[in-house]
Amino acid sequence: xxxxxxxxxxSIVVSALFATSSLAHKINVFAYxxxxxxxxxxxxxxxxxxxxxxxxxxxxxxxxxxxxxxDDEGLFSFAIPKVDDxxxxxxxxxxxxNSFILKKSEIVASKVTEKGNN
Amino acid sequence: MKKTFLAVFILLLYAxxxxxxxxxxxxxxxxxxxxxxxxxxxxxxxxxxLEMHYMEMARPAQFGVLHRGKKTDLxxxxxxxxxxxxxxxxxxxxxxxxxxxxxxGDYTFYVEPAPYWEPAEDLFxxxxxxxxxxxxxxxxxxxxxxxxxxxxxPLTRPYGLWSGNMFSGQVLLKGKPAPYVExxxxxxxESTGNPAIVKAPSDPYVTQVVKSDANGVFxxxxxxxxxWGFSALSEADRTIKKGGIEKHIEIGAVYWVRTVDMK
Numbered sequence: 001x002x003x004x005x006x007x008x009x010x011s012i013v014v015s016a017l018f019a020t021s022s023l024a025h026k027i028n029v030f031a032y033x034x035x036x037x038x039x040x041x042x043x044x045x046x047x048x049x050x051x052x053x054x055x056x057x058x059x060x061x062x063x064x065x066x067x068x069x070x071d072d073e074g075l076f077s078f079a080i081p082k083v084d085d086x087x088x089x090x091x092x093x094x095x096x097x098n099s100f101i102l103k104k105s106e107i108v109a110s111k112v113t114e115k116g117n118n
Numbered sequence: 119m120k121k122t123f124l125a126v127f128i129l130l131l132y133a134x135x136x137x138x139x140x141x142x143x144x145x146x147x148x149x150x151x152x153x154x155x156x157x158x159x160x161x162x163x164x165x166x167x168l169e170m171h172y173m174e175m176a177r178p179a180q181f182g183v184l185h186r187g188k189k190t191d192l193x194x195x196x197x198x199x200x201x202x203x204x205x206x207x208x209x210x211x212x213x214x215x216x217x218x219x220x221x222x223g224d225y226t227f228y229v230e231p232a233p234y235w236e237p238a239e240d241l242f243x244x245x246x247x248x249x250x251x252x253x254x255x256x257x258x259x260x261x262x263x264x265x266x267x268x269x270x271x272p273l274t275r276p277y278g279l280w281s282g283n284m285f286s287g288q289v290l291l292k293g294k295p296a297p298y299v300e301x302x303x304x305x306x307x308e309s310t311g312n313p314a315i316v317k318a319p320s321d322p323y324v325t326q327v328v329k330s331d332a333n334g335v336f337x338x339x340x341x342x343x344x345x346w347g348f349s350a351l352s353e354a355d356r357t358i359k360k361g362g363i364e365k366h367i368e369i370g371a372v373y374w375v376r377t378v379d380m381k
Contacts, residue, residue, distance in 0.1 A: 028255035030152070030222050041222065047258035100152060 027053075029100040031088045033080060033110035038102060042074040042090045049074025053092040060085040060104075083107050137166045138302045138325035139173065140347045141231050141245035141372055148277050148376050150253040156219040158251065162229055163201055163212040167304040167347050168316060168324050170203035172210035173234070180230035181213075184264055186223050222256035228264050233358055233367065242358050245349065245370035250276045267292060268352055270373040273335065281343045281377040288334045289350040289371055295334030300327055301350040309344025309376075316342070343379040347372060 027050045031040045038057075042050035055068045055076045065081045070090065085104050091097040146159040164175040181193045192215060200209030219225065227249050233242040246266040260276055263269060273286040289296040303326045307315050318324045330336045330350065340346050350371040357364035 026255075028222065030254055030256075032220070043222070043256055045255060045257045047256060 025094065025096055027090060027092055027096050027098050029088055029090045029098050031086070031100050031102040033102065033107045036080060036111075037077050038080055038086065038088075038107075039077045040070075040075065040088050040090070040100075042070050042076070042092075042098075050090060050092050053090055056089045056091070057081065058087040058089065060087075062087075080107055080111075083111075137169060137171070138304055138349065139234070139236070139243055139245070140165055140167050140302075140304060140349055141175070141229060141247040141370070142167070142306070142345075142347060142374060143227050143229050143247050143249045144306070144345060144374065145227065145249060145251050148249070148251050150219050150251060152254055156253070158217050158219065159214060160217060160227055161199075161201075161212060161214050162196065164210075164231065164234065164245075165201075165306075165308075167306040167308075167345075168318060170307050170315075171206060172201045172203060172212065174211045175213065175234075176211065176232040178213065178229050178231045180228070181215075182228060183217070184226040184228070184259070184262055186221070186259060187262065189264070192217070192227075219251070219253045222254035223252075224257065224259035224262075225251045225253060226260065226262065226264065227251065228266065228269075230266065235360065235365075236368075239368070241366040241368055242360075243368045243370065244354070245372045247370075247372040247374070249374040252277045263290065263293075265293070266371070267354070268296070268350070268369050268371040270348060270350055270371045272373060272375075274375075276373065276375045279340070279375055279377045280380045281340060282380070283377060284337050284339045285346065285348065285375055286335060286337045287348060287350075287373060289330045289336065289352075290334065291352050291371075295330075296350065296352060297330060297332045297334055299330050299334070299350050299352055301330060301336050301338075301348055302327055303338050304347050304349075305342060306345035306347060306374075312342075312344050340375075340377050343377050345374055345376050347374050 029042050031038055051072050053070045057065045059065055059082055068076050070076045086102045087099055089099040141164050144161045164173045182189055182191045195215045196213040199212045199214045201212045202209050229247050233244050236243055246269055250260045268291045270287040289299055328336050328338055352369050354367035354369045
């Protein structure tokens with residue numbers, strides 16, 4: 001009974017520790033379209049990059065279009081896979097995740113700018 | 119001798135009633151999140167913040183934004199507008215612009231107004247004014263200097279503040295800390311969401327005063343939700359000629375922050 005009690009206390013303490021670190025390590029994702037590419041940036045609030053973390057890109061029907069990894073500067077770019085609302089999901093090693101929706105209108109607008117610059 | 123004494127006496131009479139002038143740059147949103155519109159509006163004006171009176175603001179000499187170390191000139195985007203207090207007649211010139219946030223980070227908007235002639239004090243006033251808008255979760259850049267003749271560098275992150283929080287800043291004059299200068303502090307009664315107009319029980323409550331320390335640093339705890347202006351005043355080492363006479367210039371380093379009630 002005593003060991004069950006100790007395990008319970010330990011679980012609570014460990015969970016509490018994780019909860020605190022989750023808030024402090026919240027990750028942010030941002031994406032924009034430029035010159036035929038989608039450019040993504042993943043960062044902590046203080047500007048430190050979210051490095052070597054998994055990136056998944058979905059269309060508006062939640063179909064997985066592609067996967068990748070952020071580099072040491074928290075960046076990951078890819079050619080525009082589809083002219084649609086794109087959901088960019090980043091998941092870092094401790095499990096913290098966040099997502100960003102790049103609107104179809106922004107992708108369309110970037111293509112118009114690209115044409116205008118040619 | 120008698121004439122001099124009378125002139126000084128009259129000037130002293132004016133001093134307590136010279137209400138505090140504040141140039142202001144107020145954004146429609148100071149924390150832009152990914153789920154909100156990224157188009158913000160900025161209002162640029164010259165006011166008595168607590169008493170809500172407006173004064174004419176001519177087209178500024180400089181208006182821009184600092185983001186991720188890069189300054190962008192926005193003077194050409196300013197559109198003329200007007201504002202007034204409920205008890206004022208006629209509108210007073212103000213300026214407004216729309217700005218689209220494109221990337222994460224801190225955006226420090228700044229204005230250098232044209233010199234304002236204040237006859238009651240027989241001098242010109244130039245208030246170099248700054249405000250910070252945080253965008254898309256990246257909290258970096260809020261403490262970067264613009265390089266103005268005088269400016270306040272925030273030592274408290276200037277957004278995400280609760281009423282009751284302390285705001286600390288360092289006053290710079292020509293890039294160097296300005297010790298023992300007076301900073302006037304005033305609440306903007308026009309703040310969106312202000313539930314009731316604050317009435318000062320007596321004059322000292324309209325504009326409060328703190329002084330910077332030997333390192334140019336000051337602190338102030340903000341007791342109410344809304345916009346707070348901090349104006350650190352110095353005298354310029356140059357003059358402007360008016361009517362053939364060289365007139366002094368009061369230069370102000372002004373910073374605006376917003377507080378929210380903790381619920």
